[in-house]
Amino acid sequence: MHEFELIEQLFANAGYKRPDVSLGVGDDGAVLQLRDGFDLVVTTDTMVQGVHFFPDVDPRALGHKLIAVNVSDVAAMGAEPCWLSLALTLPEVNEPWLRAFAEGLSETADYYNCQLVGGDTTKGPLSLTVCAKGVVPRGKAITRSGAKVGDHVYVTGNFGDAALGLLVEQGQIEISKKHRGHALQRFHYPTARVAIGQALRNIASSCMDISDGLFGDIQHILQRSKVGALIDVNKLPLSQALRDTCSETQALQCALSGGEDYELLFTVPENKRGSLEILLSPYGVQVTCIGRITGAAGKLELRQNDQPFDYNHQGYRHF
Ligand code: ADP
Ligand code: MG
Numbered sequence: 001m002h003e004f005e006l007i008e009q010l011f012a013n014a015g016y017k018r019p020d021v022s023l024g025v026g027d028d029g030a031v032l033q034l035r036d037g038f039d040l041v042v043t044t045d046t047m048v049q050g051v052h053f054f055p056d057v058d059p060r061a062l063g064h065k066l067i068a069v070n071v072s073d074v075a076a077m078g079a080e081p082c083w084l085s086l087a088l089t090l091p092e093v094n095e096p097w098l099r100a101f102a103e104g105l106s107e108t109a110d111y112y113n114c115q116l117v118g119g120d121t122t123k124g125p126l127s128l129t130v131c132a133k134g135v136v137p138r139g140k141a142i143t144r145s146g147a148k149v150g151d152h153v154y155v156t157g158n159f160g161d162a163a164l165g166l167l168v169e170q171g172q173i174e175i176s177k178k179h180r181g182h183a184l185q186r187f188h189y190p191t192a193r194v195a196i197g198q199a200l201r202n203i204a205s206s207c208m209d210i211s212d213g214l215f216g217d218i219q220h221i222l223q224r225s226k227v228g229a230l231i232d233v234n235k236l237p238l239s240q241a242l243r244d245t246c247s248e249t250q251a252l253q254c255a256l257s258g259g260e261d262y263e264l265l266f267t268v269p270e271n272k273r274g275s276l277e278i279l280l281s282p283y284g285v286q287v288t289c290i291g292r293i294t295g296a297a298g299k300l301e302l303r304q305n306d307q308p309f310d311y312n313h314q315g316y317r318h319f
Contacts, residue, residue, distance in 0.1 A: 001093055001095055002093075003121050006093060006098065006121065007025065007119075007121060010098055010099060010102035011025060011086065011102060011116055011119065012024070012025040012026065013025075013106075014102060014105055014106035014109055014115075014116035015084065015105075015106055015109030015110050015114050015115040015116045016109060016110045016112075016113045016114060016115050017115060018082060018083070018113070018114075018115040020032060020033040020035075020082065021033075021083065021115050021117055024115060024116070024117040024118065025116065025117060025118055025119070029118065030083070030085070030117035030118045032082070032083055032117065032133075034135075035135060037137060037138050038135040038136060038137055038138060039079075039135065039136050039137075039138050039139070039140075039141060040133060040134075040135060041074055041077045041079040041133065041134045041135065041136055041141060042131065042132075042133050043070060043073040043074055043077075043131070043132050043133075044070070044129060044130065044131045044132075045066075045069050045070045045073065045129070045130060045132075046127060046128065046129040047062070047065070047066055047069075047127070047128045047129075048125075048126075048127045048128075049125065049126040049127070053065075054169075055126075057188075058100070058188070059097045059098070059100040059101035059104065060100045060101065060103055060104035061104060061188040061189060062101055062104065062128070063100070063101040063102060063103065063104025063105030063106070063107075063108065064104040064105070064107070064108045064188070064189050065188065065189070065190060066105060066128050066130055067084065067105055067108040067109050067112070067114070067130065067132075068108055068189070068190045068191065068192050068262065069190065069192075069211065069260075069262060070084065070130040070131075070132035071108075071112045071114065071132055071192040071194060072190070072192035072193070072209045072211070072262045073132065073209060074132050074133075074134035074192075074194075074197075075192045075193050075194040075196070075197035075198075075209065075264070076142070076193075076197055076207050076208050076209035076264055077134070077136060077141045077142055077143070077197070077207070078136055078140060078141055078142035078197050078198055078200055078201040078204070078207065079134035079135060079136035079141060079197070079198070080113075080134050080135055080136065080194075080198060081112050081113070081114050081132055081133075081134040081192075081194060082113075082114060082115070082133055082134050082135055083114065083115055083117045083132070083133045083134075084109055084114050084115065084116045084117065084130055084131070084132050084133070085116070085117060085118045085119045085130065085131045086105070086116060086118075086119035086120075086128070086129070086130055087119055087120045087122075087128075087129040087130075087131075088119060088120070088121045088122070088128060088129075089121075089122050089123070089124040089125065089126065089127040089128075090121070090122075090123060090124075090126060091123070091124065091125060091126055092123075112192065112194060114132070136201070137201070140201045140202075142197070142200060142201060142204050142206065142207040142266070143206060143207075143224070144206050144207075144208050144220050144221045144224040144225065145206065145221075145224040145225050146204075146205040146206040146225060146267075147205050147206040147221050147222075147225035147227050147267040147293050148205055148225070148227065148267075148269065148293060149227055149293055149294060149295045150269070150270060150292065150293060151205050151206075151267040151268060151269050151270070151292065151293040152267065152268050152269075152270070152273060152289050152291075152292055152293075153218075153229055153231065153265070153266075153267055153289065153290050153291040153292060153293060154265070154266050154267070154268055154276075154287050154288065154289050154290070155210075155214070155236075155237065155263055155264065155265050155266075155287070155288055155290055156193050156196055156263045156264045156285050156286065156287050157191075157193070157237065157261065157263040157285065157286060158237045158238060158239040158242070158261075158263070158286075159210070159214055159236055159237060159238065159254075159255035159256075159258070159261055159263060160236075160238055160239070160242045160251060160252075160254030160255035160256075160258050160261070161182070161183060161186035161187070161239050161241065161242060161254075161261060162186050162187045162190065162258060162259065162260035162261045162262075163187075163253075163254035163255075163257075163258020163259065163260070163261075164183040164186070164187075164241065164242050164245060164246065164254055164258070165183040165184050165185070165186050165187025165188065166187050166258070166260070167183075167254075168180060168183045168184055168187075169184065169187060173245060173246070174245075175241075175245045176244065176245070178241075179240070179241035179244060179245055182239065182241045183241050183242075183245070186239075186261070187260065190260060190261070190262040191262065192209075192262060193209070193262070193263065193264045193285065195283050195285075196264060196280065196283055196285055196287075197264060199279050199280060199283065200264075200266055202272075202275075203268055203272045203275055203276050203279060204266040204267060204268055205266075205267045205268065205269055206221050206224075206225055206266060206267045207264055207265070207266035207267075208220060208221055208264070208265055208266075209262055209263070209264055209265075210259075210261050210262065210263050210264070210265050211259055211260060211261075211262060212259045213256060213257040213258055213259045213313075214236075214255065214256050214257075214261075214265065215256040215257050215300070215311065215313065216257070217265065218231070218265060218300060219298070219300060221265070221267070222297070222298050222299070222300060223298055225267075225293075226297045226298070227293045227294065227295065227296075227297060228293070228294040228295060228296030228297060228298065228299040228300065228301065229291055229292065229293055229294060229299075229300050229301070230291050230292050230294050230301045230303065231290050231291035231300065231301070231302050231303070232290060232291055232303050232304070233252055233255075233256070233302050233303065233304045233309050233311075234304055234305065235288060235289065235290045235291070236252070236255045236256070236288075236290055237286060237288040237290075238251055238255055242254060242255070252311075253313060256302075256311060256313065257313040267293055
């Protein structure tokens with residue numbers, strides 16, 4: 001297969017066929033219909049072999065994850081994900097591998113109502129980059145800079161499962177048969193919290209998705225909002241799989257520093273807490289209050305059983 005056959009066969013029709021795509025793959029650029037009164041949200045995420053995934057990873061899972069992590073960033077802005085482009089750098093054309101990758105990518109894009117509208121294909125060390133675009137009603141994007149002193153700090157889902165899945169994948173931990181599938185699923189097939197992100201538009205004062213570990217990532221909200229936070233580590237939502245498999249110390253380390261959970265972290269003013277519970281109840285996604293925003297700018301204070309909890313592991317950093 002040469003480059004253009006490859007694009008035509010595997011990527012030209014990937015994802016959901018959106019009515020607002022006037023022109024998708026095949027021209028010099030895609031033509032997308034914008035809505036009046038909406039802002040465009042744009043984000044890019046790259047996955048590099050050896051850094052973000054193992055060479056032997058299931059290509060279908062890789063296709064899934066590449067889309068989910070990009071859609072997660074759009075979701076964290078409170079936006080509706082719409083369009084994707086894909087920059088693909090491949091060492092060779094391995095057709096079965098590419099087919100499975102494209103299927104995983106297309107299924108996941110379809111699940112989130114996103115269409116692949118373009119990209120670029122080049123030869124080189126395996127690297128996958130997606131640019132995701134979404135829309136949000138004008139002025140309604142939820143940023144990292146809006147947290148205020150006294151706001152409550154919430155998270156969706158459970159923390160640490162993806163880190164557990166990575167330990168399982170690497171054969172570094174014993175896990176029961178009962179929990180193995182859950183941990184691996186959470187590591188390989190993360191879910192972007194798209195519906196919740198949009199539901200938070202008029203409720204959350206700030207929001208972000210957690211890709212590099214809660215402990216490190218929350219600092220972005222603290223820095224951009226010029227506030228501090230007091231987090232009760234006993235309140236961190238941990239799955240039964242994590243509790244049963246790890247010691248308490250290890251479980252907390254997975255939850256605080258393990259990356260790739262792609263859950264949302266958000267802050268809610270006191271007077272919006274009631275609407276939060278009502279608005280989120282139909283989604284069946286667990287949300288947990290883990291602490292409060294304080295006036296100690298840039299300072300993250302962790303507590304356990306009302307005692308200071310000493311912790312200084314960083315999340316993942318490339319440099
Ligand atoms: P150009 O040379 O104008 O950049 P290309 O020949 O690189 O165009 O690509 C042809 C068409 O295929 C373009 O519409 C481009 O967006 C699309 N495309 C290229 N690579 C990919 C890919 N990996 N996935 C989806 N679309 C792609
Ligand atoms: Mg090109």
